[in-house]
């Protein structure tokens with residue numbers, strides 16, 4: 616439904632989106648995931664028609680909506696609705712007035728508008744707030760109004776730019792469920808920008824992980840966890856983040872030879888659950904000494920982070936009753952790990 620081909624953006628001081636191509640079917644929930652500054656908002660703004668690409672094309676279905684510097688259809692001609700991090704509501708209008716306004720501007724008849732406004736407010740569970748001013752309602756309610764305003768024109772593409780980042784943790788979980796429901800009920804295709812991997816894996820049907828304007832990996836969310844395509848993805852996705860341990864010529868840290876490393880060099884992906892700890896080195900296993908930094912109870916286990924050397928911290932997931940002296944050893948896994956090329960960040 617959305618297809619992006621060789622999309623580029625340069626604001627004048629170097630490329631911020633570089634040669635991005637991807638396609639998702641009708642009804643998909645695409646999440647653009649990446650750290651601050653990786654270009655995800657710029658991508659979304661190009662999808663919305665708020666920013667002109669420097670090169671490449673965007674299609675919604677069969678419609679070419681952007682083509683390099685030659686063409687960029689405005690948002691209302693794309694059938695796209697947008698919700699920002701700041702809700703951008705009009706404080707001097709009521710809740711119903713806010714939802715009605717874009718319909719009015721689009722020239723819709725008053726009777727149809729009334730129907731659409733009620734439908735959108737009901738869908739967001741805020742029908743009883745219709746007559747209130749937006750300054751008189753809570754942040755979570757304002758977010759619902761912003762969503763109602765977006766869905767009232769029945770867009771075929773819904774675009775979200777970090778819509779939950781202004782909400783507290785509990786409300787964020789509640790609104791995440793609401794967004795999933797909204798997406799399912801409207802049947803629209805959604806594109807959602809976030810740096811929060813939990814939002815990405817819970818909402819998405821497809822995730823594009825962006826790093827410095829390029830796609831690092833484009834896949835279903837579970838695939839990011841099961842088969843990260845690069846050390847960058849492995850570091851960015853997963854709780855706790857995976858450990859990436861330097862190996863050289865088949866030796867952990869270049870000094871602990873291990874046949875499981877098959878003579879290779881690079882960064883070995885070792886998940887917290889595959890790292891054990893011991894109070895002293897074990898004779899028959901590769902071990903590395905560490906100083907205890909932090910212990911976090913999580914889901915019935917302990918996440919133990921230790922400092923191995925100046926630049927490396929590792930995290931292991933261990934049973935709750937594990938012994939944890941100040942100084943201990945991480946026991947490295949015996950299976951063959953995934954090894955990424957060195958410097959692949």
Ligand SMILES: Nc1ncnc2c1ncn2[C@@H]1O[C@H](COP(=O)(O)OP(=O)(O)OP(=O)(O)O)[C@@H](O)[C@H]1O
Pocket residue numbers: 626631649650651652653654655656657658810
């Ligand atoms: N209007 C603009 N003019 C010039 N540079 C811009 C403009 N908008 C964004 N940039 C730059 O483009 C790069 C990507 O910004 P963008 O907002 O797309 O990233 P992001 O991944 O959404 O980051 P964040 O999560 O912090 O919003 C940044 O280096 C930013 O400074």
